Amino acid sequence: MIHGFPSRVHRDVIWPENNLTRMPENPTVSALLIREILPVIKFQELEVVNGDPPENCAVCLYEFEGEEEIRWLRNCKHIFHRACLDPWMDQDQRTCPLCRTPFVPDEMQEEFNQRLWAATGAADLYTEYTSVPGL
Ligand SMILES: [Zn+2]
Numbered sequence: 001m002i003h004g005f006p007s008r009v010h011r012d013v014i015w016p017e018n019n020l021t022r023m024p025e026n027p028t029v030s031a032l033l034i035r036e037i038l039p040v041i042k043f044q045e046l047e048v049v050n051g052d053p054p055e056n057c058a059v060c061l062y063e064f065e066g067e068e069e070i071r072w073l074r075n076c077k078h079i080f081h082r083a084c085l086d087p088w089m090d091q092d093q094r095t096c097p098l099c100r101t102p103f104v105p106d107e108m109q110e111e112f113n114q115r116l117w118a119a120t121g122a123a124d125l126y127t128e129y130t131s132v133p134g135l
């Protein structure tokens with residue numbers, strides 16, 4: 001018996017998707033996806049991009065500070081503290097707390113749905129494709 005293969009079976013490949021689909025409770029998959037889509041930047045960086053940003057967060061009413069992480073809603077251009085908006089998303093809200101514009105812009109809706117489908121349907125899909133004896 002000659003084994004021509006070097007022993008390279010190290011199962012150290014970790015699928016990041018598993019973290020996504022196996023969140024114990026909330027946030028929901030859609031909330032996680034929305035977080036990926038909406039950029040988190042520092043307030044001081046936004047000033048460069050946006051020109052004339054609001055000074056206060058509409059959720060907590062505190063002024064934004066330069067180093068604070070904020071989430072920038074692409075669709076309606078409103079900004080909120082990341083810490084203020086994330087709990088809102090955790091309740092499976094998908095619209096801006098201020099103006100009710102959907103977080104996900106129309107042009108990204110399709111991609112969002114696909115990713116949502118992929119994330120939630122991933123478990124079934126992988127079982128089909130991993131019927132190859134792989135150890
Ligand atoms: Zn806030």
Ligand SMILES: [Zn+2]
Binds near residue numbers: 076077098
């Ligand atoms: Zn808004």
